[in-house]
Amino acid sequence: MDTSLLRPRRGFAERIGHVFQTVVIQPTSLCPGDCRYCYLPTRSNRNELLPLVARAVARSIAEQDAAEPVNLVWHGGEPTALRITEFVRRLEAFEELRLAGKVRHSIQTGAFLLNDHWCGLLRRYRFGVGVSIDGPRQANVNRVDRAGKPLFDRAMRGIGLLRRHELEFSVICVVSPETIDDPHTLMDFFADLGCVQVGFNIEELEGVNTRTPVTSQNAQAFWEGVLAARSRHPHLRVRETDQLAAYLAQVRTGRKEEWSTARHDPIPTIAWNGDTVLMSPELLGIKDARHHDFVIGNVLTTSLPSMLRTAEQVPYIHDVLAGLDACESTCGYWAFCRGGHAGNKYFETGTFTATETAHCRNSRQALINAFATTIKE
Numbered sequence: 001m002d003t004s005l006l007r008p009r010r011g012f013a014e015r016i017g018h019v020f021q022t023v024v025i026q027p028t029s030l031c032p033g034d035c036r037y038c039y040l041p042t043r044s045n046r047n048e049l050l051p052l053v054a055r056a057v058a059r060s061i062a063e064q065d066a067a068e069p070v071n072l073v074w075h076g077g078e079p080t081a082l083r084i085t086e087f088v089r090r091l092e093a094f095e096e097l098r099l100a101g102k103v104r105h106s107i108q109t110g111a112f113l114l115n116d117h118w119c120g121l122l123r124r125y126r127f128g129v130g131v132s133i134d135g136p137r138q139a140n141v142n143r144v145d146r147a148g149k150p151l152f153d154r155a156m157r158g159i160g161l162l163r164r165h166e167l168e169f170s171v172i173c174v175v176s177p178e179t180i181d182d183p184h185t186l187m188d189f190f191a192d193l194g195c196v197q198v199g200f201n202i203e204e205l206e207g208v209n210t211r212t213p214v215t216s217q218n219a220q221a222f223w224e225g226v227l228a229a230r231s232r233h234p235h236l237r238v239r240e241t242d243q244l245a246a247y248l249a250q251v252r253t254g255r256k257e258e259w260s261t262a263r264h265d266p267i268p269t270i271a272w273n274g275d276t277v278l279m280s281p282e283l284l285g286i287k288d289a290r291h292h293d294f295v296i297g298n299v300l301t302t303s304l305p306s307m308l309r310t311a312e313q314v315p316y317i318h319d320v321l322a323g324l325d326a327c328e329s330t331c332g333y334w335a336f337c338r339g340g341h342a343g344n345k346y347f348e349t350g351t352f353t354a355t356e357t358a359h360c361r362n363s364r365q366a367l368i369n370a371f372a373t374t375i376k377e
Contacts, residue, residue, distance in 0.1 A: 008318065011312055022072075024269040028079065029076060035174075051089055054091075058097060069104045074105065078109065078113065120165070127167075133193075134179065173198055198236065199239035222366075240367055264339075267280070279342040333360070333365050337364040
């Protein structure tokens, strides 16, 4: 039976947080890079965040008035492709909230456009910094500019500036078919790079990226290698193993249900013009025959809290909930995974009501299986 025709057993309020912990905002859709696995369909367009939109997002955060600060993630495109003076103009909309402890800024950048002025801005506004780099030079063959020239040296120069300005940074590494078989080299590289944490995104079918993904067998071997390398590099945190450790700690202390029933963050993602999608930043800019552009509202006319109050009426959100029901009913990994990511389900299968995906197998199941294999040895 098509689960999209069923009323979800658990509604939006039970599955999804009624407050948002993270907001992703697009300062510009432009990226001078042309990474071969990139999912963004609009990265050639120089659309810049309207100052009115920044102010509208700030009003939405103030309206929510959450107990914890909202993590405001500036993520393009390449955020630093926006002129620094224009970036500061957008930041001003959030300064009162930041000083009151209601907003915490983060940026995800390729680092190849960073300079001393940008580093000064990141320090002044206390940004959390995430850098996208895939390992040593030979691991970055997919990260090139629009002329096809490698971005590695420029990214390393930017990372050097972060270190010189004493700015802590984490890393997101896309693990591709070219690098999946060499986790030890990746771990050695990131241990020496100076980052505080690395997150490994095993390459996925998302957006306009249709490259063939890796196999679950290769993924499990990769995680086994990461776990083995952790003993050599105890100072380097790994996002995925940290998540697994947190889950296991709750299981050991009799709080497994707290993890498995925790609500998902709705992750409102705001385009330059105020259009808003929920549940998966990768949906921004994607067109679909049934769901059109996945936009549930525009912050210039409807606040984010108001959008969340009516989100369950949106067809694709209904399907997301039905898919979570299906995952909980059928998957033995549910307690840890809690239903995977909506974007992965859609891009891999064409529907949010699907259950198992390559992302589940490679980034959740393979990780747990690798851990089980490791502790037996």
